[in-house]
Amino acid sequence: MLNRIQQGANMANDLTNLVPHIEEMRARLAQMAHSERSLVEELGDQLNRLDQELLQNVQNVAAGHETRRGAIFNELQALAGSIGTFRPVREPVEPVAISPADFFEQNPDRLNRDVAVENGHPHAPAVGDWRQATKNLSYADELDLLLQNGHLLIGKSSPH
Numbered sequence: 205m206l207n208r209i210q211q212g213a214n215m216a217n218d219l220t221n222l223v224p225h226i227e228e229m230r231a232r233l234a235q236m237a238h239s240e241r242s243l244v245e246e247l248g249d250q251l252n253r254l255d256q257e258l259l260q261n262v263q264n265v266a267a268g269h270e271t272r273r274g275a276i277f278n279e280l281q282a283l284a285g286s287i288g289t290f291r292p293v294r295e296p297v298e299p300v301a302i303s304p305a306d307f308f309e310q311n312p313d314r315l316n317r318d319v320a321v322e323n324g325h326p327h328a329p330a331v332g333d334w335r336q337a338t339k340n341l342s343y344a345d346e347l348d349l350l351l352q353n354g355h356l357l358i359g360k361s362s363p364h
Contacts, residue, residue, distance in 0.1 A: 302310075
């Protein structure tokens with residue numbers, strides 16, 4: 205029994221010695237919790253700052269895109285407005301109201317290459333080579349040629 209009493213006294217002694225250790229551990233845990241709370245708050249602040257920077261960058265990209273889109277839209281509107289318009293004739297010419305088919309019917313010699321070259325036609329076909337001639341056709345060139353030579357009236361009714 206004495207042995208038991210001694211063990212109980214030793215145990216009480218040991219428990220008394222544990223209280224300072226427990227208090228020290230509690231203080232350490234409180235300090236660690238405080239420092240971790242500070243780290244978490246700092247991390248949250250940094251994430252908020254990065255979110256704001258990202259939002260600003262996205263807004264800048266969207267604004268730049270909108271600016272480019274507006275410029276492209278204006279160019280397309282200008283192009284649409286110019287479709288169907290013709291450049292002014294360089295020399296004033298008294299036009300004759302005649303269709304191209306009627307003109308070539310009345311002037312069959314105008315179909316040969318020499319006359320086309322003489323009139324400044326850029327794609328004069330080789331004589332007799334109709335396949336090559338069709339490859340060289342350009343409506344814009346034909347229209348310019350007719351307008352320059354005064355053989356086409358725009359907006360006037362043909363007498364035929």
